[in-house]
Amino acid sequence: MSRALKIDTKVLRRVFGDEGLQSFRMNYYPPCKQPDKVMGLTAHSDAVSLTILLQYNDVIGLQIKKDGKWVSVKPLLKAFVVNIGDILEIATNGIYRSILHRSVVNSTKERISIATFHMPALDAEIGPISELIKPGTPAQFRQISVADYFKGYFSRALDEKSYLDVMRINEKHT
Numbered sequence: 001m002s003r004a005l006k007i008d009t010k011v012l013r014r015v016f017g018d019e020g021l022q023s024f025r026m027n028y029y030p031p032c033k034q035p036d037k038v039m040g041l042t043a044h045s046d047a048v049s050l051t052i053l054l055q056y057n058d059v060i061g062l063q064i065k066k067d068g069k070w071v072s073v074k075p076l077l078k079a080f081v082v083n084i085g086d087i088l089e090i091a092t093n094g095i096y097r098s099i100l101h102r103s104v105v106n107s108t109k110e111r112i113s114i115a116t117f118h119m120p121a122l123d124a125e126i127g128p129i130s131e132l133i134k135p136g137t138p139a140q141f142r143q144i145s146v147a148d149y150f151k152g153y154f155s156r157a158l159d160e161k162s163y164l165d166v167m168r169i170n171e172k173h174t
């Protein structure tokens, strides 16, 4: 990522240093006779920096929004899905985009996924990396402490990528 962003590797270490937090969530989706009428997990992007996800059993459910369409991510044996989260979008000033995703349910089979979320420590600050703010690319997001960022995030309903708009400079705060 440092190479792609053309920044020193020390910069990402500074931002996502070794004091970061990891949390995890196990999602259990029971079968539903009318899967078209329910949503397993509503469309969202992960608020964190990076998510490493295991689709534990061989049941399709995770979908990502690609070119305006929902696309299923086929579970692969022993493979992880790596999803970019909102903090990485903020830190890279919009160069890396967090992925909009959701989970649908199956009519006969249960589904289990395990997500590990990675983020900076609560007392760290997040905002666009200073090395990426240049005359042609001004800061797109505000600077905020990780604690305040998550306080705001958890006080809202899960709603696509709407919380990123709250962090955006020159956008209406809803």
Ligand SMILES: O=C(O)CCC(=O)C(=O)O
Pocket (backbone or CB within 6 Å): 025, 027, 041, 046, 053, 055, 061, 062, 101, 102, 103, 112, 113, 115
């Ligand atoms: O069940 C899945 O595959 C996705 C879970 C997810 O998006 C989440 O836990 O944030």
Ligand SMILES: [Fe+2]
Pocket (backbone or CB within 6 Å): 044, 045, 046, 101
């Ligand atoms: Fe997610």
